[in-house]
Amino acid sequence: MAEVRNCPTCNELFNYIGTRDVCGKCSAKEEDLYQIVYRFLRKRENRAATVERICEATGVSEKLIYKWVRKKRLLPAMFPNLGYPCDQCGHLTYGGKLCARCLEKLQRDLQRVEAAEEFRENIEQSTRGTYLAQRKK
Structure with missing residues (x-):
């Protein structure tokens, strides 16, 4: 059963069903940012980049990168300097x-x-x- 929550990013109401923790619009924005980060990391010279370097180069927040690492969308096995606090x-x-x-x-x-x-x-x-x-x- 769906639960109504406020999106932590934009504060709009959305139906939380357990798969996404943000609303649909913010989820689409996050996916676009993920693709930017992933394209950056796929380049051989950037595979060993730290979280700070990725933020600097792509403009994506540390919080989002940590979220993706926790959810195993960005794997430390592939990108050795990635982790979360x-x-x-x-x-x-x-x-x-x-x-x-x-x-x-x-x-x-x-x-x-x-x-x-x-x-x-x-x-x-x-x-x-x-x-x-x-x-x-």
Whole structure:
């Protein structure tokens, strides 16, 4: 079922059905800009261009380029200097929401929490002990 939303670019109302996050007009403009960027990157000398260089040469915003990389329309495998900012630190990443450093830090933190919980459980079990009362005959 369609949902009515405001276009984040032009603020017009449009029916959001899950495929596009902007209205039809803005989507067509974005597609035109995508073609400009893609044509720029297809040239051999531009394949290693950074996001800043692409913005400078084509006039397309960084936000749009990051959006296309996230949606895998521009692949870092084909264009090695393309990525998008990590949600945690802003460092460029090529997959997921976190860069390798932030992901590693998160995993270490989770391991510490798990180890602390295991330690607490062991302490609780050792202090609980079992006591048997003698039965009266």
